[in-house]
Amino acid sequence: MIDLSPLSYSDLVELRKNLEVEIVRRKESEKQNLIAELQNLVASKGFSLSDVLGTSSDKKAAKKAASTAKAQFRNPADAEQTWTGRGRKPQWAIEFLAQGGSLEALRIA
Numbered sequence: 603m604i605d606l607s608p609l610s611y612s613d614l615v616e617l618r619k620n621l622e623v624e625i626v627r628r629k630e631s632e633k634q635n636l637i638a639e640l641q642n643l644v645a646s647k648g649f650s651l652s653d654v655l656g657t658s659s660d661k662k663a664a665k666k667a668a669s670t671a672k673a674q675f676r677n678p679a680d681a682e683q684t685w686t687g688r689g690r691k692p693q694w695a696i697e698f699l700a701q702g703g704s705l706e707a708l709r710i711a
Contacts, residue, residue, distance in 0.1 A: 675708040684710070 606614065637651075644654050673684035677694040685692050685708075691699075695708060 674710060675705070676710050678708065 606617075609617065641651055644651055671686040671688055674687040675685045675695060677683035677692075678698070679694065683692065683694055685695055695705070698708060699705065
């Protein structure tokens with residue numbers, strides 16, 4: 603263990619700054635080394651990292667496809683405006699309800 607008792611307060615503060623910078627640098631370095639090791643391992647098996655882990659665009663496409671919900675409600679004044687029933691109510695639905703309409707009246711059959 604390092605004996606820090608002979609260091610002054612300002613020396614300790616400077617040491618902490620340097621230590622934080624070094625920790626970030628080493629973390630990035632170890633991450634890059636791990637990526638290289640993984641690439642070598644999957645290459646030795648005939649794959650690439652994107653084959654094994656999937657690409658980010660594949661994940662985005664899958665997430666978008668999974669999150670696309672069918673419209674459940676339609677604005678009677680403008681058929682182009684629909685709402686899935688998820689998230690915040692659109693302004694047209696809020697106004698319709700404020701005028702005494704029911705949500706069921708907006709439901710798409």
